[in-house]
Amino acid sequence: MTKFALVLAASALTATGVFAQDAAAPVVADADANGTFSLAEVQAAYTTATEEAFKAADTDASGELSAEELQAAVDAGAFTAA
Template sequence: MNKIAFVLAASALSATAAFAEGEAPAADAAATEAAAPVVTDTDANGTFSLVEVQAVYTAVTEETFKAADTDASGELSAEELQAAVDAGTFVAA
């Protein structure tokens, strides 16, 4: 048990040192590189229109957009947009 606590404490200290030196941990750097592009809600209505999505995901067609719009509201919620990105339906060019 003491060995586990020591290993965890040593890991925490090395992570703190990396932050103090201005280095990002490797996991954070990889996540930043793999982050999906951001779709901007230009009209600030809380959902994403086809035009807003196409500004980033230029290959999205009306058909693929409608397929991602699971509640048939005509716009995508943040959850619907994320699901389409996660499924590989929306791929940034």
């Protein structure tokens, strides 16, 4: 159980570390620790994120955003802090 907790903590730090570059940018948490970000997870950090913008950012049409897809959307201004 301790190993699981350590792996989970390391995963959370890795996933959120990508978005720590801009102190003003919200941190998107991978709440279910599956390595991708759902619309609900993105909307928890970017309340103005729409389903349409999310689908456009989901370039592989997987229904979830990878860290790279999320970062590209944020960099492009698709998701902005409210």
